[in-house]
Amino acid sequence: MTLVRPRSYAETAAAVRDRGPRGVIARGLGRAYGDAAQNAGGHVLDMTGLNRVRSVDTEHGEAVCDAGVSLHRLMEVLLPLGWFVPVTPGTRQVTVGGAVCADIHGKNHHAEGGFARHVRSLDLLTADGEVRTVTPGTDLFDATTGGMGLTGVVLGATLRLLPVETSLMTVDTERATDLDDLMARLTAGDHRYRYSVAWIDLLARGSATGRAVLTRGDHAPLDALPARSRRDPLAFRPGTLPPAPRFLPDGLLRRGTVGLFNELWYRRAPRSRTGELQRLSAFFHPLDGVPDWNRIYGRSGFVQYQFVVGHERADALRRVVGMLARRRCPSFLAVLKRFGPADPGWLSFPMAGWTLALDIPAGLPGLGRFLDELDEVVAEAGGRVYLAKDARLRPETLAAMYPRLGDFRALRAQLDPDGVFASDLARRLGL
Amino acid sequence: MQDAFGIPQSLLVLGGSSEIALAIARRLVAHRTRTVLLAGRPSPRLDAAAAELRGLGADARTVAFDAEDTDSHEELLGKLFADGDIDMVLLAFGVLGDPEHDEERPQSAVRVARTNYTGALSAGLVCGQALRRQGHGTLAVLSSFAAVRARRGNFVYGSSKAGLDAFAQGLGDALYGTGARVMVVRPGFVRTRMTSGLTEAPLATDPDTVAAAVEHGLRRRRETVWVPGGLRLVAAALRLLPRPLFRRLTL
Ligand SMILES: Cc1cc2nc3c(=O)[nH]c(=O)nc-3n(C[C@H](O)[C@H](O)[C@H](O)COP(=O)(O)OP(=O)(O)OC[C@H]3O[C@@H](n4cnc5c(N)ncnc54)[C@H](O)[C@@H]3O)c2cc1C
Ligand SMILES: NC(=O)c1ccc[n+]([C@@H]2O[C@H](COP(=O)([O-])OP(=O)(O)OC[C@H]3O[C@@H](n4cnc5c(N)ncnc54)[C@H](OP(=O)(O)O)[C@@H]3O)[C@@H](O)[C@H]2O)c1
Numbered sequence: 001m002t003l004v005r006p007r008s009y010a011e012t013a014a015a016v017r018d019r020g021p022r023g024v025i026a027r028g029l030g031r032a033y034g035d036a037a038q039n040a041g042g043h044v045l046d047m048t049g050l051n052r053v054r055s056v057d058t059e060h061g062e063a064v065c066d067a068g069v070s071l072h073r074l075m076e077v078l079l080p081l082g083w084f085v086p087v088t089p090g091t092r093q094v095t096v097g098g099a100v101c102a103d104i105h106g107k108n109h110h111a112e113g114g115f116a117r118h119v120r121s122l123d124l125l126t127a128d129g130e131v132r133t134v135t136p137g138t139d140l141f142d143a144t145t146g147g148m149g150l151t152g153v154v155l156g157a158t159l160r161l162l163p164v165e166t167s168l169m170t171v172d173t174e175r176a177t178d179l180d181d182l183m184a185r186l187t188a189g190d191h192r193y194r195y196s197v198a199w200i201d202l203l204a205r206g207s208a209t210g211r212a213v214l215t216r217g218d219h220a221p222l223d224a225l226p227a228r229s230r231r232d233p234l235a236f237r238p239g240t241l242p243p244a245p246r247f248l249p250d251g252l253l254r255r256g257t258v259g260l261f262n263e264l265w266y267r268r269a270p271r272s273r274t275g276e277l278q279r280l281s282a283f284f285h286p287l288d289g290v291p292d293w294n295r296i297y298g299r300s301g302f303v304q305y306q307f308v309v310g311h312e313r314a315d316a317l318r319r320v321v322g323m324l325a326r327r328r329c330p331s332f333l334a335v336l337k338r339f340g341p342a343d344p345g346w347l348s349f350p351m352a353g354w355t356l357a358l359d360i361p362a363g364l365p366g367l368g369r370f371l372d373e374l375d376e377v378v379a380e381a382g383g384r385v386y387l388a389k390d391a392r393l394r395p396e397t398l399a400a401m402y403p404r405l406g407d408f409r410a411l412r413a414q415l416d417p418d419g420v421f422a423s424d425l426a427r428r429l430g431l
Numbered sequence: 432m433q434d435a436f437g438i439p440q441s442l443l444v445l446g447g448s449s450e451i452a453l454a455i456a457r458r459l460v461a462h463r464t465r466t467v468l469l470a471g472r473p474s475p476r477l478d479a480a481a482a483e484l485r486g487l488g489a490d491a492r493t494v495a496f497d498a499e500d501t502d503s504h505e506e507l508l509g510k511l512f513a514d515g516d517i518d519m520v521l522l523a524f525g526v527l528g529d530p531e532h533d534e535e536r537p538q539s540a541v542r543v544a545r546t547n548y549t550g551a552l553s554a555g556l557v558c559g560q561a562l563r564r565q566g567h568g569t570l571a572v573l574s575s576f577a578a579v580r581a582r583r584g585n586f587v588y589g590s591s592k593a594g595l596d597a598f599a600q601g602l603g604d605a606l607y608g609t610g611a612r613v614m615v616v617r618p619g620f621v622r623t624r625m626t627s628g629l630t631e632a633p634l635a636t637d638p639d640t641v642a643a644a645v646e647h648g649l650r651r652r653r654e655t656v657w658v659p660g661g662l663r664l665v666a667a668a669l670r671l672l673p674r675p676l677f678r679r680l681t682l
Contacts, residue, residue, distance in 0.1 A: 040567035392436065
């Protein structure tokens with residue numbers, strides 16, 4: 001795999017022109033869990049060299065930036081101006097290009113949709129070497145958002161921003177005793193919050209299956225701050241914790257330890273607390289504070305699994321949670337959330353319904369087949385698995401999950417007949 | 432592509448009628464391997480193997496391939512790779528020879544070497560090149576416990592496997608960092624037609640056990656797989672045994 005780091009639109013175009021026989025794919029900060037930004041034997045464009053925030057319209061709340069700009073950088077620039085990124089995932093270390101091409105979702109999806117909904121236009125370098133301005137409502141836009149970099153290289157984007165008065169969050173926390181209680185609470189109360197997510201304990205069995213801690217909130221208004229913080233209400237102080245130790249024994253992630261961790265997490269959470277002020281980073285990106293957090297999974301690493309099923313198929317969610325609990329997968333911090341209406345992207349992941357995301361140590365025997373079984377439950381329910389977190393889906397299951405796949409392939413065949421853009425994900429799934 | 436668990440989508444078997452290879456292929460197909468190319472000397476057995484895998488849902492076909500005909504390897508194997516990525520190559524061909532008589536018949540002993548070592552060297556280098564170019568893939572080589580130390584009882588076979596084993600390790604090092612990898616598999620006594628009629632050695636296993644170990648090795652990205660796993664310790668002990676003692680071992 002040859003890595004190239006262009007620093008301008010022109011260098012990017014040249015790098016695409018000079019690709020090898022196995023094609024080229026763009027990469028942002030490489031935070032996709034699977035093989036989406038990899039291209040075995042071919043070329044990969046590291047887009048982080050295109051890192052300029054070109055302009056911020058503080059009146060209308062719009063920013064024009066290069067695709068390689070990270071959301072972290074955008075926050076640094078925007079917060080002091082009283083604006084915030086429209087969608088943020090569980091880490092700030094993703095680029096605008098990666099956010100567009102995976103059409104990422106945040107805790108506000110139920111209210112405000114995925115990242116692509118807040119994009120006014122894109123500069124897209126396509127296989128023919130042209131740079132096109134792509135706007136919402138066109139096929140190319142809908143193929144690109146969620147299209148995992150396979151329609152071309154996103155060079156830059158114009159984003160619509162969210163106005164904020166402070167850099168703090170007001171957060172309400174409550175506990176749910178089991179899955180039904182959790183789903184009822186999320187359904188009843190989500191519309192009152194911009195951000196909502198629940199951590200759910202998949203190791204608790206019996207009647208406690210699905211017990212959870214809900215955290216929901218919004219950006220704190222100025223008058224919610226104590227007097228001393230009001231002087232510098234928009235300061236952005238992420239802060240970091242010490243890195244995870246390097247040589248954790250593989251055995252650490254046994255059910256016992258994970259179970260204990262989950263137990264503590266649940267017990268530590270208040271039964272109910274409202275209006276707590278939290279830093280942005282604590283609320284949105286707890287893992288960013290722990291460098292190399294993934295080391296806790298030991299040598300064989302882990303796989304992420306995230307799926308969504310429609311509201312009307314809550315039975316499928318219950319079934320999967322039951323399967324995970326029975327299987328006693330040592331997974332911590334599984335996350336459950338309600339999505340709002342689907343985004344228009346053809347391969348965009350979110351759709352109205354329930355989404356569950358979890359990590360499982362990859363070394364677990366029989367895991368591959370078990371996840372295949374989960375896929376079947378999800379596909380049968382008309383749901384889908386998130387491609388940005390996938391490294392194992394079967395190609396035949398994919399078509400059932402993404403009904404617009406045919407359109408996507410047809411557009412690719414027309415736009416890129418020689419297969420200029422290629423990735424391991426595309427090879428594996430025949431995108 | 433290999434998935435997160437190392438399971439390939441496409442598989443090329445060199446020595447397609449091998450019982451061990453078929454057990455491995457069956458197991459991989461049950462996961463998600465779709466395309467299987469069985470390369471081997473044309474025979475009803477080879478056809479039957481392909482038919483069985485098709486019955487399991489794979490797109491399996493046979494390709495005429497002779498390990499001893501090294502002149503043909505580059506072109507023949509090159510064509511297979513030109514048709515599309517191959518995620519895993521299983522080098523399974525091998526002959527046991529006739530341990531009783533090979534010592535006295537240099538001609539037939541040379542055949543053992545030509546198949547197990549020279550043939551594997553040639554096919555292994557061609558496949559290694561192709562995997563390097565595509566930037567991913569696993570070459571799994573069926574070496575043997577016999578490669579650890581050539582024993583009095585079958586040193587012709589043992590030395591050919593020792594050569595193969597050393598070659599495969601070297602190729603693995605050469606490919607390190609290219610995305611392609613080599614996995615050396617060292618089974619002990621496996622009950623197949625190759626060993627039928629021989630007295631079973633201790634820790635004898637079945638092809639399905641080898642298949643399970645290979646799957647596990649793929650998942651953990653192992654460079655070496657012993658079947659059964661305990662043979663690793665036996666091998667370590669065997670290597671340390673003084674010659675006079677080793678000579679007298681009837682293994
Ligand atoms: C700790 C953690 C938490 C996460 N939480 C969430 C979450 O809450 N919600 C969510 O939706 N996701 C989440 N993710 C996944 C992550 O947001 C996405 O994978 C995102 O796409 C990563 O962006 P990146 O810049 O690292 O892109 P990469 O991982 O480098 O690439 C992702 C895809 O985008 C393409 N791409 C990147 N840049 C460009 C470009 N300039 N032009 C064309 N194609 C491009 C790549 O080809 C690839 O297909 C999380 C990941 C981590 C590690
Ligand atoms: N069985 C054991 O105890 C054991 C233990 C350790 C290692 N191994 C190794 O495992 C591998 C598979 O053995 P197995 O037990 O499965 O026995 P097997 O069924 O006899 O397989 C041997 C295979 O090699 C093929 N072959 C031999 N010469 C060939 C040539 N010139 N060109 C192409 N193919 C050729 C045979 O094909 P034909 O059908 O055309 O003859 C057959 O498919 C061998 O390399 C063996 O050395 C076996």
